[in-house]
Amino acid sequence: MENNLPSQYSPKEIEDKWYRFWEESGFFHSEPSSSKKPYTIVIPPPNVTGVLHVGHALNNIIQDILIRWKRMQGFNVLWMPGTDHAGIATQNVVERELSSKNIKRQDIGRERFIEEVWKWKQQYGSTIIQQLKKLGSSCDWQRERFTMDEGLSAAVKETFVRLYRKGLIYKGKYMINWCPRCRTALADDEVEHEEHEGHLWHIKYSFKENPQQHIVVATTRPETMLGDVAVAVNPKDDRYKDFIGKTLLLPILGRELPVVADDFVSPSFGTGAVKVTPAHDPNDFAIGMRHALPSIVVMDEDGTMNINAGDYNGQDRFECRNALVEDLKLRKHIDRIIPHKHSVGHCYRCKTVIEPYFSNQWFVKMRPLADAAILASLNKSVTFYPERWEKVYLSWLDNVRDWCISRQIWWGHRIPAWYCDDCGAISVSTEDINQCTKCNSPRLKQDEDVLDTWFSSALWPFSTLGWPKETPELAYYYPTSTLVTDRGIIYFWVARMVMMGIEMVKQVPFSHVYIHGTILDEQGRKMSKSMGNGIDPLLMIDRYGADAVRFSIIILTTEGQDVKLSESKFEMGRNFTNKLWNAARFIFMNLNEENPEEIAYDITTLPFEDKWIHNRLNTTIEECTASLDQYKFNDAAMKMYDFTWHTFCDWYLEMVKHRLNNANNRIDKKNAQTTLAIIFGKTLHLLHPFIPFITEELWNNLTRIAQHNKIALQIGVTASCSLVTSWWPIFSKQFADDTSEHIMPVLQDIIRAIRNIRCKMDIKDKQRLKAVISYPRDFVYDLHEHTNLLKRMANLEELDMGIELQKPSHSASEVIGNLQVFVLLAGILDPLAEKDRQLKHLKQLENHLTIIRRKLNNENFAAKAPPQIVETERKKEDELQVQIEKVKHILLNIG
RNA sequence: GGGCGAUUAGCUCAAUCGGCUAGAGCACUUGCCUUACAAGCAAGGGGUUAUAGGUUCGAGUCCUAUAUCGCCCACCA
Numbered sequence: 001m002e003n004n005l006p007s008q009y010s011p012k013e014i015e016d017k018w019y020r021f022w023e024e025s026g027f028f029h030s031e032p033s034s035s036k037k038p039y040t041i042v043i044p045p046p047n048v049t050g051v052l053h054v055g056h057a058l059n060n061i062i063q064d065i066l067i068r069w070k071r072m073q074g075f076n077v078l079w080m081p082g083t084d085h086a087g088i089a090t091q092n093v094v095e096r097e098l099s100s101k102n103i104k105r106q107d108i109g110r111e112r113f114i115e116e117v118w119k120w121k122q123q124y125g126s127t128i129i130q131q132l133k134k135l136g137s138s139c140d141w142q143r144e145r146f147t148m149d150e151g152l153s154a155a156v157k158e159t160f161v162r163l164y165r166k167g168l169i170y171k172g173k174y175m176i177n178w179c180p181r182c183r184t185a186l187a188d189d190e191v192e193h194e195e196h197e198g199h200l201w202h203i204k205y206s207f208k209e210n211p212q213q214h215i216v217v218a219t220t221r222p223e224t225m226l227g228d229v230a231v232a233v234n235p236k237d238d239r240y241k242d243f244i245g246k247t248l249l250l251p252i253l254g255r256e257l258p259v260v261a262d263d264f265v266s267p268s269f270g271t272g273a274v275k276v277t278p279a280h281d282p283n284d285f286a287i288g289m290r291h292a293l294p295s296i297v298v299m300d301e302d303g304t305m306n307i308n309a310g311d312y313n314g315q316d317r318f319e320c321r322n323a324l325v326e327d328l329k330l331r332k333h334i335d336r337i338i339p340h341k342h343s344v345g346h347c348y349r350c351k352t353v354i355e356p357y358f359s360n361q362w363f364v365k366m367r368p369l370a371d372a373a374i375l376a377s378l379n380k381s382v383t384f385y386p387e388r389w390e391k392v393y394l395s396w397l398d399n400v401r402d403w404c405i406s407r408q409i410w411w412g413h414r415i416p417a418w419y420c421d422d423c424g425a426i427s428v429s430t431e432d433i434n435q436c437t438k439c440n441s442p443r444l445k446q447d448e449d450v451l452d453t454w455f456s457s458a459l460w461p462f463s464t465l466g467w468p469k470e471t472p473e474l475a476y477y478y479p480t481s482t483l484v485t486d487r488g489i490i491y492f493w494v495a496r497m498v499m500m501g502i503e504m505v506k507q508v509p510f511s512h513v514y515i516h517g518t519i520l521d522e523q524g525r526k527m528s529k530s531m532g533n534g535i536d537p538l539l540m541i542d543r544y545g546a547d548a549v550r551f552s553i554i555i556l557t558t559e560g561q562d563v564k565l566s567e568s569k570f571e572m573g574r575n576f577t578n579k580l581w582n583a584a585r586f587i588f589m590n591l592n593e594e595n596p597e598e599i600a601y602d603i604t605t606l607p608f609e610d611k612w613i614h615n616r617l618n619t620t621i622e623e624c625t626a627s628l629d630q631y632k633f634n635d636a637a638m639k640m641y642d643f644t645w646h647t648f649c650d651w652y653l654e655m656v657k658h659r660l661n662n663a664n665n666r667i668d669k670k671n672a673q674t675t676l677a678i679i680f681g682k683t684l685h686l687l688h689p690f691i692p693f694i695t696e697e698l699w700n701n702l703t704r705i706a707q708h709n710k711i712a713l714q715i716g717v718t719a720s721c722s723l724v725t726s727w728w729p730i731f732s733k734q735f736a737d738d739t740s741e742h743i744m745p746v747l748q749d750i751i752r753a754i755r756n757i758r759c760k761m762d763i764k765d766k767q768r769l770k771a772v773i774s775y776p777r778d779f780v781y782d783l784h785e786h787t788n789l790l791k792r793m794a795n796l797e798e799l800d801m802g803i804e805l806q807k808p809s810h811s812a813s814e815v816i817g818n819l820q821v822f823v824l825l826a827g828i829l830d831p832l833a834e835k836d837r838q839l840k841h842l843k844q845l846e847n848h849l850t851i852i853r854r855k856l857n858n859e860n861f862a863a864k865a866p867p868q869i870v871e872t873e874r875k876k877e878d879e880l881q882v883q884i885e886k887v888k889h890i891l892l893n894i895g
Numbered sequence: 896g897g898g899c900g901a902u903u904a905g906c907u908c909a910a911u912c913g914g915c916u917a918g919a920g921c922a923c924u925u926g927c928c929u930u931a932c933a934a935g936c937a938a939g940g941g942g943u944u945a946u947a948g949g950u951u952c953g954a955g956u957c958c959u960a961u962a963u964c965g966c967c968c969a970c971c972a
Binding site for chain 1: 938969972
């Protein structure tokens, strides 16, 4: 049988080969079935414009681990994939592309523009899907959906109409957030507030009757003064009491402004006098309403000043600000300018400064929906991991305001509402209509606006399963199991899915929400395109392999904590996959037989080290499964790493080498081979959800080689051709072995001690030594049967052991618990080095004893601590005393 | 202004219900290309758990305050 694996693992061909095989075999595809339990995850749909970044990578690695693990556990697993049409983002991309050809979207009109967007989607929309495949994501690609496809569009219309009829969607004129660049309204949470070093301009407004006298108002946005209709002061403010009802003149424009009294104004901020611009500020709008003031719009939708701005007509809002301030200075209207830090809202898509804008928009009435979502969390229908995010979710829902859902862009779900030219009624319908539902007039116009992208995202867990149709998929997979996402979209997405799921399907969309951390750069900063501090996961996959990328990221990610990432971190995963690869090379090489024979394998009669490794793996399986159950992915990964590398490779492989080379004992050799194959096979199963490619490759090699050499790989289970559809290892009592669990660590300590002496005495590894082990009369285990193992692992030519043996002359010694190990070093013993070692050990022991005695000498300790703890401390004290005596005795002999 | 998280070895992070001498990976020291692996092997060194108090028999872990960093929320011009 061939074993021509190279000594370094190269992932490239292997990854592509297996991914193709998995997909072609239909392993990722799921159909509703009555016999198996479902486990379902809906992917957070990436934007069609998206390119895979490390954040996506982390998000999808976690989902894939859960999905692969549950699939192996026997669930009928569905990972529902798809992409989001990302209204503004996608429209921006296509607009930019057109503008490079000197075309504006207005030039070609709505219909043709949307055609262009679809064309763009055909061409580039699957980029991120291809990249997710590179990572190994085992989504059911046959079910891939898109938020703008027919079925999902139907779900959007159905939802809109139902909410409208229930009075939960309404249209009205309100102050909203306006992005002058995107020329659309935005929801409150689509505005990013940023601390900004601005100014507080103090401007003098003179009285009409007495131009010598003035009131100073303070503003951060002087350009809006062109729309001023009043000046407000607090009615209790003595400074201004007498001026209430008087008239001021707006500088430059000369407009007459009444001085009004309003409780909103805080006397302690600024000058205590506020200019009132109802058309351009939400607070001023409220003041305007209270005092029946007019509203003067001075700015257009694109942020340029309009005709009401007088000479500034046509200027950009910031250009106007500068010019206006200069003019005010010239006319001596500026009282003073002070630096002022304040937060400024920016568009979350294009970073343009947001304008408060008064306009007619569609809203979702949130209170009733939010209350249901709050209840779902309080009664644990939806549980957050880590649980602290529940508070974040709840506090948003507690304070939620109505959601502005209309967007003045073209790419998206057009609002299914029609206006009648004759009777003015609004008709709302899931189907396109050509008659007014009230007066039957055919003179109808559909609303020009589209819905917020998050409106369709909110329906994702059920719209992808066929809702509003009552499909078998919806019945079987809904509600889904776990949602895996980033804390950044708890409001945007998670809360809204819960609300819509409850309202539309009458069931929460998922029972668990796992919120993972954010990946940061080496210095703890967010990764961003503009900073150029991002790490490209595809480049990392290219350099280190997808498995290494997956494993490295997962082992760094503790539950919900942010991760500082740098390229060097991937070496860890690469080294691990390489280690696994080389362990496989060794195993495969040693399973080969020219004339393989079948020999029965019985765990109860196996050698000590075989029982030990079975037991260790058994425990590891139990612990890893428990960690995964609690979403502690890094914990599971670390345990697997430790078992694979430091238990299996470092110790077990070294222990069995001689058996594999011993042709004289056929049965023992076969047992060693079989144990190797079984343990390695199970380890590959355990690791598969984390590192799917290399494990699949090695498993396939292993099954082939094992079959050829007549080695039974499973005990009581049938082998599978692929790990994807194979079984998840389970803890089994038949592998438990207390004896080896206790003795092996003792043997390892002895071996380490001898190696340590070797090292400290500068003795070559190759030189074989003589050693003696002395143990007390009451020592419970018989070490004699491990003589050969000890001799091989410590490279000894002779090993004697017995009860209370004397220290041989010219020997180095080591106290290990209640045993003593002596290494005979006639002629090579360095007494100074030996004394050094013993003194160091003595100091350690004494320090430890001090700590123990401090506890035991405390009366309250014995009185109040649990008896077992007191007991163990007592035992430790005794043991330490004995050990210290022994070390002291040794030191005395050295002199 | 409010809320949340973090602060542990030189670096990046663990540590279950408060209980074993606080553990890994990287880096470091010493010796090894030993027939799976130098992306490796063997043996080591390295800690006042941010600071100050408190609760407790016992605190990295619980409480209070302080400091520093980060994130989120908030209409005071």
